[in-house]
Amino acid sequence: MTERKWYTGMTTQEDWWAVWLGVGFFFLSLFNIAGIDLVGWITYPTKWVFSVPEGGKGAVGHAFYALGKKYSVTAKGFYKGLGWWSVLWTYVVFTIATCIGAAFMKWDLKRFFVGWTLIYFMTIATWFIGHHAFIAANKTNMHKYGLSFALSLGGGGSFILALIIGLIIGNFFKGFANYLSVAAKPEWYIKTAIVTLGVKLGYLPIKLAGMSQKLGKKAAELTFEMFFAGAMATIVAYMVFWPGVYIISRLIFKLPRKTAAVLGSGISICGVSAAVATGGAVKAKPVVSIMVAALVVVWAVIEMIILPGFFTHVWPKTDDPLVAAAAMGLAVKTDGADAAAGAMMDEFMRTKIEVDTNGAVKWPEGIITAGAVMTKVWIDMFIGVWAFVLAMVWVYRIERRPGERVPASEVWHRFPKFVIGYFFCWFFLLALYFGPGKAGAPEAKAFLKSVKAGAVPVEKGMRKLFFMLTFMSLGIITDFKKLKEAQFGKMVWVYFVALFLFIIPMAIIIAYLFHHGMQIPNIAEYVKPGA
Amino acid sequence: MEEERKAAAGTGSLTGEALEAEDVLAGAEPWEPIETKLVLWSFVIAIIALVIGLFVVPTSVLH
Amino acid sequence: MELVIRHNGRDWVVEGDGLSLSAPTLEELDRKVGTTMREKGLIKEGEKTEVFMAFDNSTIPEWIRQYAQHYFNRILVVQG
Structure with a gap:
């Protein structure tokens, strides 16, 4: 199992399989342009109550529906009839798709299949419970469900529940968690979800152009601004974080050089992948990276529990949502925990602004999530470059082993391949929007509507489902007891000090410098009140 | 302890015995000038990137 | 010449092309590789x-591989 050629791993790594799954379903969605809707079956939950008030809504029978019911241009009637059956359709299609991936990656297929099935249905059950109107509704729409009080958690309630159930399994039913571990792959699921987030970014201008052409242009501009601001914020943050943590580990906690280097990347950048990349770069014994990785996953979940609520209710609240989003991406380790935290904050902040303004301000879903992922995607790309620099410093300057050379191909081997899928989907849809979509001009409306019919099930249904799977799997593989293990010793403290006193405050400052004042377009006047 | 170490090693070829923590945490080498250089250069790059970024990025606080 | 390198917890191990060598540090390993290649002609x-x-x-635990699929490759220039 080695990486020698540039194409190694295309059929055997999760990273590539995230691309195949995401881009594969994206291509299926494009058949809509030819009038064939192949993705409308993707299931999605809606708020429900046990007894629907007269004239209200929320029947249990409609709690899950096929997204084609709402968005399909050519097969609305068919998808309307699916209702709860869409849960099974979604199960069957994604089971086939993920099992093909698992087979190529040579996993234990039977265990993956059983594990995936259990995780999928637990996720659906959690999604269903999390959409009870008491949890998901807010004061602008709770009366429709006959409620006089609701928790106002939006879709965030389901995310929290999935995480809690996963954590209960991971911490109290360890045998079961171990059995599920073959299918509990948060990083694979989130990478797939991030590819479909690329679809979301490309679809945003199309969606908003459906409301007004000006809004569409604004959305396209906003995504570009996030792209540039995210890139610069990431480079600055990285080059401050890494040496900062290195100094803390070396001078305050007296750790050896290689351990400090690996911790520097693990704590400050993208967690596990950075720890492995840096460990490899400085040629540390693999055990160093393995230990840091085990520590990172636990701390990442702790961050993910604290930060979304903190940013939403303490600072910067809804005044600077994209500062909070970028800071999240810079502060929370691992793609899964960061994207999940961003998605949770997306739900919290949108609900908060809507409730605070009594429905006068409504933000489109997903922009805050996209902001949190944007900085993370840049970080993922940058780690490969930084690891290459570190490798050269270590080989040529610090250890100076005679005759050793660092191959330039290392940069590509460490490049996060799922990012290719993310950018591909994003720019492909942008090309459709600016090209045949004529930037939302009235004469291209029909065309854009057919693109939308395909994009929505993927960017909304598939993405949210894979986010939910990520939450559940993250919980399952997170064992808090690991923190107590004596062998981590002072590494736990280095992590604590570096994270809370250095990384998070710096992340906020840097995110602020580049994102302060960025506004999310208000779509309140274009959507039904209380929808 | 042994069990926990094995659990952390998971299904890799590294066995539980391989995960000896001591030598990961102990044996700090003395700080060398090259480390000062590495750390300082990172900060310098950060400052340069910050200045360029603040000017170039249209959403930065400078604009 | 292409070899596969791994770590067994104590030593770095290189294998391939009929060679199988191990040493606790990379320096020592590199020396062994050089010597052996010269001896074997x-x-x-x-x-x-x-x-x-x-x-x-496959040295890296399976659960970590989903985060990062590459540890390192290196080139050693051996002088005859």
């Missing part, structure tokens, strides 16, 4: 050869 005097060492990823 895999390299002639005065000649220079690149030895490509690809890391065997």
Whole structure:
């Protein structure tokens, strides 16, 4: 199992399989342009109550529906009839798709299949419970469900529940968690979800152009601004974080050089992948990276529990949502925990602004999530470059082993391949929007509507489902007891000090410098009140 | 302890015995000038990137 | 020449092309590789050869591989 050629791993790594799954379903969605809707079956939950008030809504029978019911241009009637059956359709299609991936990656297929099935249905059950109107509704729409009080958690309630159930399994039913571990792959699921987030970014201008052409242009501009601001914020943050943590580990906690280097990347950048990349770069014994990785996953979940609520209710609240989003991406380790935290904050902040303004301000879903992922995607790309620099410093300057050379191909081997899928989907849809979509001009409306019919099930249904799977799997593989293990010793403290006193405050400052004042377009006047 | 170490090693070829923590945490080498250089250069790059970024990025606080 | 490198918890191990060597540090390993190649006549005097060492990823626990699929590859220039 080695990486020698540039194409190694295309059929055997999760990273590539995230691309195949995401881009594969994206291509299926494009058949809509030819009038064939192949993705409308993707299931999605809606708020429900046990007894629907007269004239209200929320029947249990409609709690899950096929997204084609709402968005399909050519097969609305068919998808309307699916209702709860869409849960099974979604199960069957994604089971086939993920099992093909698992087979190529040579996993234990039977265990993956059983594990995936259990995780999928637990996720659906959690999604269903999390959409009870008491949890998901807010004061602008709770009366429709006959409620006089609701928790106002939006879709965030389901995310929290999935995480809690996963954590209960991971911490109290360890045998079961171990059995599920073959299918509990948060990083694979989130990478797939991030590819479909690329679809979301490309679809945003199309969606908003459906409301007004000006809004569409604004959305396209906003995504570009996030792209540039995210890139610069990431480079600055990285080059401050890494040496900062290195100094803390070396001078305050007296750790050896290689351990400090690996911790520097693990704590400050993208967690596990950075720890492995840096460990490899400085040629540390693999055990160093393995230990840091085990520590990172636990701390990442702790961050993910604290930060979304903190940013939403303490600072910067809804005044600077994209500062909070970028800071999240810079502060929370691992793609899964960061994207999940961003998605949770997306739900919290949108609900908060809507409730605070009594429905006068409504933000489109997903922009805050996209902001949190944007900085993370840049970080993922940058780690490969930084690891290459570190490798050269270590080989040529610090250890100076005679005759050793660092191959330039290392940069590509460490490049996060799922990012290719993310950018591909994003720019492909942008090309459709600016090209045949004529930037939302009235004469291209029909065309854009057919693109939308395909994009929505993927960017909304598939993405949210894979986010939910990520939450559940993250919980399952997170064992808090690991923190107590004596062998981590002072590494736990280095992590604590570096994270809370250095990384998070710096992340906020840097995110602020580049994102302060960025506004999310208000779509309140274009959507039904209380929808 | 042994069990926990094995659990952390998971299904890799590294066995539980391989995960000896001591030598990961102990044996700090003395700080060398090259480390000062590495750390300082990172900060310098950060400052340069910050200045360029603040000017170039249209959403930065400078604009 | 291409070899596969892994770590067994104590030693770095390189294998391939009929070689199988191990040492606790990379320096020592590199020396062993050089000596063995010269002894076995895999390299002639005065000649220079690149030895490509690809890391065997199955060393890394499976749960970590989804985060990062690459540890390192390295090139060693051996002088005959």
